[in-house]
């Protein structure tokens with residue numbers, strides 16, 4: 622694991638409880654509802670950077686969807702296991718996704734991609750495409766302006782990196798996705814760039 626990923630892992634292990642207790646749990650319910658509406662019956666989804674399992678994994682499990690969540694942080698994964706016992710949680714770095722091709726009906730990754738160096742985002746999008754089944758749905762968000770650096774977050778050093786919306790959109794398209802919708806949205810007082818994509822049947 623490289624130094625940046627270690628910094629993010631260590632940071633979330635220290636702040637997981639604080640982050641989780643201050644999480645606004647319903648700020649993106651509309652997007653989760655939209656994601657669910659696009660999935661097939663008996664869907665199995667992957668939540669990348671799942672954190673404490675709330676709101677995303679819990680919301681999806683309550684809709685009858687099978688959820689696998691991955692995260693770097695053991696502390697987050699422990700919380701997730703307690704919060705959503707019927708989901709599966711695995712320690713895994715999204716830079717090294719290790720699932721078979723065509724495993725999932727949907728992938729959601731929210732408030733997480735911006736902790737990974739932006740030069741890795743394209744490889745991650747390509748891997749998302751590979752592990753989705755044909756017809757699979759992608760829902761991601763990312764920051765709204767190109768930037769990279771380290772700043773204090775809940776009192777610990779944290780790494781942030783993202784391209785602006787135009788580049789992120791192009792990379793998602795180049796990875797093979799057809800775009801369902803994309804927009805900068807304000808949720809809970811924060812702006813993020815949201816993309817819904819689809820791996821077309823083939």
Ligand SMILES: C[S@@+](CC[C@H](N)C(=O)[O-])C[C@H]1O[C@@H](n2cnc3c(N)ncnc32)[C@H](O)[C@@H]1O
Nearest residue numbers: 633670671672692693694714715731732733736
């Ligand atoms: C801001 S939290 C968001 C958690 C959750 N998605 C939510 O909406 O509450 C970011 C999460 O991404 C995880 N994360 C950061 N980099 C990661 C990586 N390379 N692979 C897997 N998880 C990562 C962190 O450990 C943390 O739990």
